[in-house]
Structure formats: C-alpha cells, structure tokens
Amino acid sequence: MSNKAKLIIGDNSYEFPLIKGTENEVAINVKTLRGATNGVITIDPGYKNTGSCESAITFLDGEKGILRYRGYSIEELANKADFLEVSYALIFGDLPNNEQLAKFKEDIKENSLVDDDVRKILEAFPKNAHPMGVLSSLTSALTAFNPAFVNISSEEDMYNAVVRILGKFPILVGWTMRKKKGLHLNYGSKSLSYVENLMYLMFKHPNEDFQMNPIIKRALDKLLILHADHEQNCSTSTVRIVGSSHAGLFASLSAGISALWGPLHGGANQAVLEMLEAIKADGGDTKKYMAKAKDKNDPFRLMGFGHRVYKNFDPRAKIIKAAADEVLNDLGIDDPILEIARGLEKEALNDPYFVDRKLYPNVDFYSGIIYRAMGIPVEMFTVMFALGRLPGWIAQWKEMRLKNEPIGRPRQIYTGENLRPFTELENR
Numbered sequence: 001m002s003n004k005a006k007l008i009i010g011d012n013s014y015e016f017p018l019i020k021g022t023e024n025e026v027a028i029n030v031k032t033l034r035g036a037t038n039g040v041i042t043i044d045p046g047y048k049n050t051g052s053c054e055s056a057i058t059f060l061d062g063e064k065g066i067l068r069y070r071g072y073s074i075e076e077l078a079n080k081a082d083f084l085e086v087s088y089a090l091i092f093g094d095l096p097n098n099e100q101l102a103k104f105k106e107d108i109k110e111n112s113l114v115d116d117d118v119r120k121i122l123e124a125f126p127k128n129a130h131p132m133g134v135l136s137s138l139t140s141a142l143t144a145f146n147p148a149f150v151n152i153s154s155e156e157d158m159y160n161a162v163v164r165i166l167g168k169f170p171i172l173v174g175w176t177m178r179k180k181k182g183l184h185l186n187y188g189s190k191s192l193s194y195v196e197n198l199m200y201l202m203f204k205h206p207n208e209d210f211q212m213n214p215i216i217k218r219a220l221d222k223l224l225i226l227h228a229d230h231e232q233n234c235s236t237s238t239v240r241i242v243g244s245s246h247a248g249l250f251a252s253l254s255a256g257i258s259a260l261w262g263p264l265h266g267g268a269n270q271a272v273l274e275m276l277e278a279i280k281a282d283g284g285d286t287k288k289y290m291a292k293a294k295d296k297n298d299p300f301r302l303m304g305f306g307h308r309v310y311k312n313f314d315p316r317a318k319i320i321k322a323a324a325d326e327v328l329n330d331l332g333i334d335d336p337i338l339e340i341a342r343g344l345e346k347e348a349l350n351d352p353y354f355v356d357r358k359l360y361p362n363v364d365f366y367s368g369i370i371y372r373a374m375g376i377p378v379e380m381f382t383v384m385f386a387l388g389r390l391p392g393w394i395a396q397w398k399e400m401r402l403k404n405e406p407i408g409r410p411r412q413i414y415t416g417e418n419l420r421p422f423t424e425l426e427n428r
Helices: 074-080 083-092 098-110 116-123 131-145 155-181 194-203 214-226 234-243 249-260 268-281 286-294 315-331 336-350 352-356 363-374 378-402
Strands: 004-009 012-020 026-028 058-061 066-069
Touching (some): 066 083, 074 315, 083 098, 083 194, 083 378, 098 155, 131 155, 155 378, 194 214, 234 378, 268 336, 315 363, 363 378
Antiparallel strands (some): 058 066
C-alpha cells in the first residue's frame, strides 16, 4: 500500500499522508487540507468516518467483536482483574504490580471524603431531580473545593488528581441514589473494597446490618470493567474536546456526564427497562413485540439489541450475560419485567431474522436487567454507567493533555442567507 492518498478536486490533485495504527487501521491525515486547497474541508456529520486523535488507550474492532484496554483483552480483564486494577491500567498504561495496586487502593480510600458543603448543594435539589443532572452538577461543584489546576507535567500532581476523583465519585453516586430514595447521606468504610464501598453507600439502611452478596459484588465489578472505556464515543469525545480548551479535569468530567445522559448513549440501558415496562403494560406478549420489531412499518423499536459499533456481536454482552444469569438465579426474583426480558432474549437468540442480522442482546440489555435485580432505580442506571466510564474519561483527558493536542474546533459548511441589507425597525 502507498503511504499517500491522492485527492482530485477539479483540475487539481493533492496528496496527503496515510497514518497506520498498531492494529493496521489506516487514516488519511487531512490536517493540511484547508490550507493546501484554498479552503476546502471535509464534512462528516456525526464524525463516523473521522478520527479526532491518535490514542494508545482502547482498541475495538466492531466487525470482529474485539475490545481491548491497553492491549489487554476485555475477556481476561473481566474474569481475572478487579475494577481498580483495570482503572490503573487504563490511566497509567500497564496493569499494576502488587505494590502499585496496594498504594493505589489505599490512596483512593484516603480521598474518599467530600467537603460537607457538597452535601448542602445536594440537599438543595428537589427529590425528583434526575440523578444524572445531580451527578453532573456535583462533579462540577468539586472544582470549587479543589480549585488548583492539575499540573500535567507533574506525575505527582496527576496521580493525586486521579485518586482524588476516584475516591470521591462513588460518594457522589451513592448520595445521588440515597437522595432519590429519601435516605440519609452516609460515608463508606475503609475496611471495604471499592465495589463493596459503593454497595454500602447505596444500600446501607440505618436500622439494619449491611449484608454483602458476593455474587452481586462480582457482577457489579464486571459491569464497571465492561463500561470502563470504549474508544472515541460521544461522552469520551466530549471530555477530550472540553479538556482541549485546558478546562480542568472535574469540569471536563462533568461535561462527559452530561453527554452520557442522552438516551442514544448512556441512557440506553434505561430505555431497555422502559421498553420492558411498556410491554408489561400491554400484556407482556414477547412474541407480539418481536413481530412488531420485524415489521418495517411499525414504529416500535427493540431496545438493547444490536450495536452501533459492533456489527457481529458485543463482546461485553457475552461476559455479562453469564453474570446476569448468575444474579437472577441467586436472587430468585419473581419479577414479570425480568421474565419479559428473558423471553425477548430467548426469542432473539433463536429467531433467524435476528440471528441473520446479528441483532443479539447487547451490554445495555443485560446491565439493565442486573441493575433492576439489584434494586437500583431505573433513573440511576446511567449514573452507574458514568461510574464505570470514569477511569476511561480520566485516561483520555490525561492522554490528550500530555500530548498537548490543539483545541477542538470543527469546521462547517454554511447554508444560511447571503449578505442582505439591514432594515430599520420601523420599516420591518
């Protein structure tokens, strides 16, 4: 293959270099296009064919169903590591050794407090405020209590910023859920692991001992790992473009949370449960709704099946399906919504229409099932996604700043009015 691409515009020909990634991905470097061609730009709505950066963090191949963090397969990470090991690898480049991991976990615990004035901010929200709006606001508010900008050239400063936000974020998540449920705000325990602390923060009731379910803990750990990063998706791209203005880490993360809120992104698992509720309200006939999904003239959309990136299967779904089965079997929940979910899953995995089109249940389908079984309110599902995606956002922000990437400034094709005269107010 040539190392250049040729572009012909009218009678003129231009050459641009090709960039090749370590997994043989190829890109045309068009950063000189506008200058070389006297103002010609590319247009790519949604940036589906545009690379915004070169990154060494996450590799995915949607055609082959491959997902790797820092070169480690998602299957091995989900089955052999815990969430903080994966977080360390994403942020710092390699899996930690025993000493590094022990220090990382201890330093996160030392930062697992938030200023009590944050509690006052939370209390000002109405009880029916959406948890994602609350979480985004509280994350942004942390800037006020940690006003110093991170010195990106200092490894110590960067490390301290990482353990600070990883320590505080689960508290914001737990408090957001407790606010929603009308429970008092609590703190975790240094005797508990990261995921155990999260469960304690969310589920501990003041009038009873907290019982840790190891199966639920293991499933939640896997879910967080599976959501930890996913290349240049909407929220990650938002974190990078906000950070490219040299906005601080907390402000950039808050912007990422807002981007994740959308139903086409992190809200997909919430949309799954809302769909299941609608099916239940209509009698719970899964065969009827699978037929509706196959009818091109029917507006019904089957949520949680297929994936925008994975054209074969979602490797994360294979992992979390087993965890979902384990959780449901352990809890023995008699829930018609979960029975409808199982019915849809069975239909899709055996119906040639879905099998031929590779419309398999995805990670959003199974994560929604697990969160419901755990007793997490549906409005909190995207908050849980945000907690899982936190290390990926941090890693992407850190990489972008250390590479001193230029401020994000997309171009456009203007389609408005041409120059026209101004008409005085009395004559309009």
